[in-house]
Amino acid sequence: MSMSSSSSSHRRSRSDASSSRSTSTYGQVLERTHTPSIISGLQEEEEQPEPQSPRSPVMDPKFDPLRDQVAQTIVIRALRKTETIDGTQVGVVTTLPHSSGELFLKAIASHLKRAMLPKQESYLFVLTLPIQGLSPVLVCSSSEDLSERAGLLLQSKFLNRVERHELRNGRWGALIRDLCTTTYDEAALWDAVRKAARHPIDPLVPPPGSRSINQILEQARARLERITPQRAYEELQDTTVPWPVVLVDIRPEAQRRTYGSITGALVVERNVLEWRFDPRCAYRLPIADRYDLRVIIFCQESYTSSLAAASLHDLGMLNATDMIGGYAAWKDAGLPDEVEVSSTAPPTDGRISVPVPAENS
Structure with a gap:
């Protein structure tokens, strides 16, 4: 092999090695031996150093x-x-x-x-x-x-x-x-x-679109035809209406123990109310099989009950409402501690037998 051919081969080999290094520095997983x-x-x-002028042979090693x-x-x-x-x-x-x-x-x-x-x-x-x-x-x-x-x-x-x-x-x-x-x-x-990246805000200034609990409550009640305890009692006794009427106590157990309860009212605590009264839900109560069901909800003083009734409206239960004044107003009106409602049947096997999963409760 001639000296010229050997030199040319050596240059090609060095060029190939350089090309290989260039392609392996980006777009390829490399072994790293250091943290x-x-x-x-x-x-x-x-800042990365600016490239040196063509006249200067000095280049930052980085x-x-x-x-x-x-x-x-x-x-x-x-x-x-x-x-x-x-x-x-x-x-x-x-x-x-x-x-x-x-x-x-x-x-x-x-x-x-x-x-x-x-x-x-x-x-x-x-x-x-x-x-x-x-x-x-x-x-x-x-x-x-x-x-x-x-x-x-x-x-x-x-x-x-x-x-x-x-x-x-x-x-x-x-x-x-x-x-x-x-x-x-x-x-x-x-x-x-x-x-x-969001701008800092004054923690005392509510963000756009938010509503206070009073506004939420007012808007919920505007959707309802709320009734007094006396009228609720009368509706429960009325046998002429074509739809079932149920009285629903959504208070937690501690409140029922402290203040008393109405025997015959369905006890459905607030955290499972929607699952129990959605006709499309597998966990519904047997009575909740029609959208014209009259659901009269009460809590202790009728704040939570208004929000709960509005939530049932969102499900399509447009005949739902709440009792003004709650259980406290029922007691003040001297109404009986026991009433007869359309159904107090517990969940049965079939469509609603299993309890609501923990993530839904």
């Missing part, structure tokens, strides 16, 4: 042109998928494993800052690099407060999985175990940045 050092690396300079180019491409794609929360651009960037690890995340963070700085926009991003074991996570934003809020939320989202975390130079970094191994993880990352 990710994103925490210890947070105190380093935030500057990797390929890594920098890939980081810039990721940022461009990430900016197309951002959301705006209270004026802040938010996003989650999940990259493929990279041999540079935390330096790669810092390169992405630097490009994000450069992209957002000319617009002077508020931004908040979570950058993740999932690897087997401990994965580095970096939160970068336009303010340290945003980073810290997002970091605190991430700690709550990933309980017992955050090994180490630190806030430095306006960025929050952490090592999270088994990141992105489930669909929950990505949803949790997005939830953290969305909620961290």
